[in-house]
Structure formats: structure tokens, C-alpha cells
Amino acid sequence: MNHYDDIVVGSGISGMTMSMLLGRAGRKVLLLEKQHCVGGSMRRFVRNGIPFDTGFHFTGGFGELLSDMLKALGIESSIEPLPLDTSDKNHIYLADSAEMFDLPSGFDAIRQALYKYFPAEKNAINQYFDMEISIRNRTSFMDIDKLNTLDLPELFEDIDENYLSLKEYLDSITACDKLKTILAGFALCYGSPPKITSLANHCRASYGLHRNLTKVKNGGQAFVDAFKKEARNHNIEIRTGTTIKSVENIVRQKASSVTLSDNSCYSIDNCIMCIHPKEILNILPARKVPQQTRETVLNYQESITFFSIFTELKIDYPVKPNLISMLSCADIDTIIDNKSPASAMAVLTGTEEINGSSHSLLCAFETEAPSSGDRWRNTLHRSKDKSYQQYKLKKAEDMIRRIEHILPEFKGKIKLTNTSSVLTFEDYIPPYGSAYGIMHKMNETPLFGRLPIRNFYAAGQNAVLPGLLGAMLSSFITARFILGKNFIVYSKLKTNLR
Ligand SMILES: Cc1cc2nc3c(=O)[nH]c(=O)nc-3n(C[C@H](O)[C@H](O)[C@H](O)COP(=O)(O)OP(=O)(O)OC[C@H]3O[C@@H](n4cnc5c(N)ncnc54)[C@H](O)[C@@H]3O)c2cc1C
Known part of the structure; x- marks a missing residue:
């Protein structure tokens, strides 16, 4: 039987990161992806020669966590940041009061902007940002240098803010609903409501975005291309259209071999699953998963x-990178509730250079209840169903009308290229199409790290935090568990972390 040291399941940013860390440490790695191409939510699609990003548009973390991870993976030079932070490139629009808040990047700049909008709330604004910075500084596992060198108890020190909800905290510092909405705004980048999200997790997810909101040249494809190159350098084998069919030879909760869906069998040291927890349950032998773990996973709520x-955009100038979050009301708890009619729409603009000519693009993502797809969910060839096409067109026209209302300079200039419904997301982000996997609820244990079969591990956006940073970080932490201290192998010329 052939042998792999490690099989990584799922080729999103988490699986790619995991494979690179293990490959760089000299291990023999096989990466499995059940779809027919690599990249998960980082993939782009191309229409009429123009590429569009699906699950990656902007990030924080350049100049700190993200840059450190890219250096550790040896792909820093392949990922070029395109900052949105020159001035007020992040906007929140509250539809019920028709107010636009222009927010710059950087803690000093954003404090100053908010003092102007909310002069009576200076204390609350300072308290919040001091707290966000303090939580980030107290989270040792978000510092790659510490992750590489500290002992585990120091790395995962418990903090009180893990047990305080974002909502409770915001209510305690201000009575101003609009300010609370703005401070909680990046909840839309992880998809759990403030009433069930810990203050600590919110601050960990928001810190990088407040500090330095950035796009990346060539979007998610830049990460996929960099990974493919590294995979060649480190002999990481990639098999698409393939998953694990069965896990075998389990002795003392350790499995020594697996059979893949193409019926090939391999002996293994470890298997790391960078996929949705409910997909993990489908792979692990049911008799080896304690009933309580199974119930916990089945009860996870989707984001x-x-x-x-x-x-x-049919305009004759390159549009600047911009993010506008249009909120139908000033209550994020209501907006992030799949049953509520309230919604949030993220509108993103940017320019792509293709063969020497620039194309100004606008994408918009609006929260939508999964039930909106019920009528067509089980139909074959739904793309040919007229009523489905009509629903998508009507919804797209309505979104464009609302965008034109707040961005009148684009009136009549927004040319629709493609739409994706909740059903499209279900096809591309299995099993439920939820943008950020499960909701990360306070007091609920995510499926992360060592699994009931002890040489199997769980990582990915469902394990630590959603988003590019959270998914990559989950793989760094898991690699630390597997490889031990000093697990990062730096290229010879890149010995310094910063
Ligand atoms: C519309 C949208 C916009 C977003 N925008 C941003 C953004 O701007 N910035 C940001 O940081 N984050 C954004 N996110 C979130 C971000 O895309 C995710 O948090 C992150 O990419 C998740 O990475 P992952 O590796 O954990 O999972 P995924 O990318 O979902 O990858 C999992 C992979 O595993 C494969 N797989 C599943 N089951 C199996 C199996 N049984 N066997 C083999 N393979 C399997 C899947 O096909 C997939 O390729 C967005 C998400 C969405 C949906």
C-alpha cells in the first residue's frame, strides 16, 4: 500500500495553507478536492474574458498577521496588496434614515471620523477601539512568531471577553443605536449576530479590517496560483474530483489507512479536514464519533x-476600489437573521486590467434567506426554468435600482453580467451555501483540532474564525499541533518574520 504522511481534505484557502505548511516541513502530502478545480471560495469565474471574484474581495492583515503568514508560506511576493485605505473607502449606508457614514482605515483616522458623526460619543468610541486593540494584543495565537515558539497554555490563554457578547458590551458603552451598528458592522464579514458572538471574536475579526482594509491584485486567484507553484516546489500532490470514501484500520482511536472515492488505498500518518463540520461527519465512521459530538455538530447553525x-460599469474612467455596506435598518441582530426581511448589501467596486485595457467592475452581495431557493431546490436543470431566471433577473434589477439610488453617478451604466442565488452558493460551497460556514456562537465549541479519531484534525473557516485570515490561521494552529514548536520552515533568504 502506498503511503502519504498527510492527507488534506478540501482545497479552499485553509486546505491550501495546510498543505503548504506540511509540504514545507518535508512531509509527503496529498490534497483532495471533491470539486473539479482547486481553490474553494477563493476561485474566480470568467465571463466575456473578465474575471469576477466570488468568496474573496478584501481583507485586513497586511503589515501584520497576513503578511507574516504569507512570509511563512514563502508566497509573500506573489500576493500584491491594493489598499482601500487612502481615505474614506469604506462606507456604511443606513437605508431607514438615508444616512451615509464614510469611514477611513486605520485606528486614528476612524476614531476622528466617528467623533465628527457622533460628537457626544467620544468616550464610547475610544473605549471600543481600545478594547479591540487590547483583545487583539492579548490573543497570542494570532501572532505567528508566538505560535511558532510559545507553549500551548500560553498560546491559548482564556480571556473574559470570550464570555461577553458583542451586544452586551456595546449596550454597556453607548445608547446610540447608529454607533453600535457601525462598531458591529464587520459582523457581516463573519455572519453571526452580535447577541450570540463573543466580544473577543468580533474584535479578532474586525481588528485587521479596521486597521488596514485591502484588496489583492488578481483577487482569490492570486492565492490559488501561488499555491499551485508552491505545490510543485514541495511535491504536494493534488487530486480533484476525489474525496475520502472510508477510514480503515482504526486501532485505539487511530486510523492507519483510508480508501478514496477512486478506490485507491493509502496508509497515512494524519488526515486534516479543511471542510464543513457536517461534511466531516459524513467521512468519519459513525461508530467512532461520540453521540454528543454528533449532536453538537448537527446543531450548528449556518451563517x-x-x-x-x-x-x-460602462464608464470611461477606472473606478476606485470601494466598499459600501447598505443596511436596511440599524440593527445587525435583525439583519443577520435568516428569517427576517431586513437585509444588508455589500457593494464592491474595483478595476481589472485585462490585456492592457481596464474594466471597471461592481459586485454586490445581499443577505438572502435560504428559503428563497425552496421552489427550485430539487429541480433538475433549474437554470433552464423560466420562473427561476425571472426571479434572478427581478432580484438583480431591484438591487441595481437601490445601488443607483445611492451611487447616482452609475445610473444607467451598470451592465449585469451574472447573478448567483442561494442555490448557486449551495452548489459551490457545500453543503449549505452559507458564506462563512457555521455561526461562531459564544459558549459553543467548534469542531477544531484533534477529532475523535486522534490522527484526524479539523481546520478551516468553521474552526477558528471565518474569512481568509481565520481560515488560514486555523491551518497554522493545526500545523502547530501536528508538527510541534518551530514548525515554520522559512526559505533560506527569509529568516526574519517582519
Ligand atoms: C460571497 C462571499 C464573499 C466573501 N467575501 C470575503 C472577503 O471579501 N474576504 C474574506 O476574508 N472572506 C470572504 N468570504 C469568506 C471566505 O471566502 C471564507 O471564509 C474562506 O474562503 C473559507 O475557506 P475554507 O478553506 O475554510 O473553505 P472553502 O473555501 O469553503 O473550501 C472548502 C473546500 O473543500 C471542498 N470540500 C468540501 N467537502 C469536501 C469533501 N468531502 N472532500 C473533498 N473536498 C471537499 C470544497 O469543495 C471546497 O473547495 C466570503 C465568502 C463568500 C461566500
């Missing part, structure tokens, strides 16, 4: 789903 439009 938000989106309806999206992908458009080209």
Missing part, C-alpha cells in the same frame, strides 16, 4: 447566505 450580482 448568512447571499444573492449576488456581478456587473461591469
Whole structure:
């Protein structure tokens, strides 16, 4: 029987990161992806020669966590940041009061901007940002240098803010609903409502975005291309259209071999699953998973789903990178509730250079209840169903009308290229199409690290935090468990972390 040291399941950013860390440590790695191409939510699609990003548009973390991880993976030079932080490139629009808040990046700049909008709330604004910075500084596992060198108890020190909800905290510092909405705004980038999200997790997810909101040249594809190159350098084998069919030879809760869906069998040291926890349950032998673990996983609640439009702007100048979050009301708890009619729409603009000519693009993602797809969920060839096409077109036209209302300079210039419904997301982000996997609820243990079969591990956006940073970080932490201290193998010329 052939042998792999490690089999990694799922080729999203988490699986790619995991494979690179293990490959760089000299291990023999096989990466499995059940779809027919690598990249998960980082993939782009191309229409009329123009590429559109699906699950990656902007990130924080350049100049700190993200840059450190890219250096550790040896792909820093392949990922080029395109900052949105020159001035007020992040906007929150509250539809019920028709107010636009222009928010710059950087802690000093954002404090100053908020003092102007909320002069009576200076204390609350300072308290919040001091807290966000303090939580980030007290989270040792978000510091790659510490992750590489500290002992585990120091790395995972418990903090009180893990047990305080974001909502409770915001209510304690201000009575101003609009300010609370703005401070909780990046909840839309992880998809759990403030009433069930810990203050600590919110601050960990928001810190990088407040500090330095950035796009990346060539979007998610830049990460996929960099990974493919590294995979060749470190002999990481990639098999698409393949998953694990069965896990065998389990002795003392350790499995020594697996059979893949193509019926090939391998002996293994470890298997790392960078996929949705409910997909993990489908792979692990049921008799080896304690009933309590199974119930916990089955009770996880899914984060938000989106309806999206992908458009080209018919304008004769390159549009600047911009993010506008349009909220139908000033209550994020209501917005991130799949049953509520309240919604949030993220509108993103940017320019792509293709063969020497620039294309101004606008994409928008609006929260949408999964039930909106019920009528067509079980139909074959739904793309040919007229009523489905009509629903998508009507929804897209409605979104464009609302975008034109707040961005009148684009009136009549937004040319629709493609749409994706909650059903499209279900096809591309298995099993439920939820943008950020499960909701990360306070007091609920995620499926992370060592699994009931002890040489099997769980990582990915469902394990630590959603988003590019959270998914990559989950793989760094898991690699630390597997490989031990000093697990990062730096390229010879890159010995310094910063
Ligand atoms: C519309 C949208 C916009 C987003 N925008 C941003 C953004 O701007 N910035 C940001 O940081 N984050 C964003 N996110 C979130 C971000 O995309 C995710 O948090 C992150 O990419 C998740 O990475 P992952 O590796 O954990 O999972 P995924 O990318 O979901 O990868 C999992 C992979 O595993 C494969 N797989 C599943 N089951 C199996 C199996 N049984 N066997 C083999 N393979 C399997 C899947 O096909 C998939 O390729 C967005 C998400 C969405 C949906």
C-alpha cells in the first residue's frame, strides 16, 4: 500500500495553507478536492474574458498577521496588496434614515471620523477601539512568531471577553443605536449576530479590517496560483474530483489507512479536514464519533447566505476600489437573521486590467434567506426554468435600482453580467451555501483540532474564525499541533518574520 504522511481534505484557502505548511516541513502530502478545480471560495469565474471574484474581495492583515503568514508560506511576493485605505473607502449606508457614514482605515483616522458623526460619543468610541486593540494584543495565537515558539497554555490563554457578547458590551458603552451598528458592522464579514458572538471574536475579526482594509491584485486567484507553484516546489500532490470514501484500520482511536472515492488505498500518518463540520461527519465512521459530538455538530447553525450580482460599469474612467455596506435598518441582530426581511448589501467596486485595457467592475452581495431557493431546490436543470431566471433577473434589477439610488453617478451604466442565488452558493460551497460556514456562537465549541479519531484534525473557516485570515490561521494552529514548536520552515533568504 502506498503511503502519504498527510492527507488534506478540501482545497479552499485553509486546505491550501495546510498543505503548504506540511509540504514545507518535508512531509509527503496529498490534497483532495471533491470539486473539479482547486481553490474553494477563493476561485474566480470568467465571463466575456473578465474575471469576477466570488468568496474573496478584501481583507485586513497586511503589515501584520497576513503578511507574516504569507512570509511563512514563502508566497509573500506573489500576493500584491491594493489598499482601500487612502481615505474614506469604506462606507456604511443606513437605508431607514438615508444616512451615509464614510469611514477611513486605520485606528486614528476612524476614531476622528466617528467623533465628527457622533460628537457626544467620544468616550464610547475610544473605549471600543481600545478594547479591540487590547483583545487583539492579548490573543497570542494570532501572532505567528508566538505560535511558532510559545507553549500551548500560553498560546491559548482564556480571556473574559470570550464570555461577553458583542451586544452586551456595546449596550454597556453607548445608547446610540447608529454607533453600535457601525462598531458591529464587520459582523457581516463573519455572519453571526452580535447577541450570540463573543466580544473577543468580533474584535479578532474586525481588528485587521479596521486597521488596514485591502484588496489583492488578481483577487482569490492570486492565492490559488501561488499555491499551485508552491505545490510543485514541495511535491504536494493534488487530486480533484476525489474525496475520502472510508477510514480503515482504526486501532485505539487511530486510523492507519483510508480508501478514496477512486478506490485507491493509502496508509497515512494524519488526515486534516479543511471542510464543513457536517461534511466531516459524513467521512468519519459513525461508530467512532461520540453521540454528543454528533449532536453538537448537527446543531450548528449556518451563517448568512447571499444573492449576488456581478456587473461591469460602462464608464470611461477606472473606478476606485470601494466598499459600501447598505443596511436596511440599524440593527445587525435583525439583519443577520435568516428569517427576517431586513437585509444588508455589500457593494464592491474595483478595476481589472485585462490585456492592457481596464474594466471597471461592481459586485454586490445581499443577505438572502435560504428559503428563497425552496421552489427550485430539487429541480433538475433549474437554470433552464423560466420562473427561476425571472426571479434572478427581478432580484438583480431591484438591487441595481437601490445601488443607483445611492451611487447616482452609475445610473444607467451598470451592465449585469451574472447573478448567483442561494442555490448557486449551495452548489459551490457545500453543503449549505452559507458564506462563512457555521455561526461562531459564544459558549459553543467548534469542531477544531484533534477529532475523535486522534490522527484526524479539523481546520478551516468553521474552526477558528471565518474569512481568509481565520481560515488560514486555523491551518497554522493545526500545523502547530501536528508538527510541534518551530514548525515554520522559512526559505533560506527569509529568516526574519517582519
Ligand atoms: C460571497 C462571499 C464573499 C466573501 N467575501 C470575503 C472577503 O471579501 N474576504 C474574506 O476574508 N472572506 C470572504 N468570504 C469568506 C471566505 O471566502 C471564507 O471564509 C474562506 O474562503 C473559507 O475557506 P475554507 O478553506 O475554510 O473553505 P472553502 O473555501 O469553503 O473550501 C472548502 C473546500 O473543500 C471542498 N470540500 C468540501 N467537502 C469536501 C469533501 N468531502 N472532500 C473533498 N473536498 C471537499 C470544497 O469543495 C471546497 O473547495 C466570503 C465568502 C463568500 C461566500
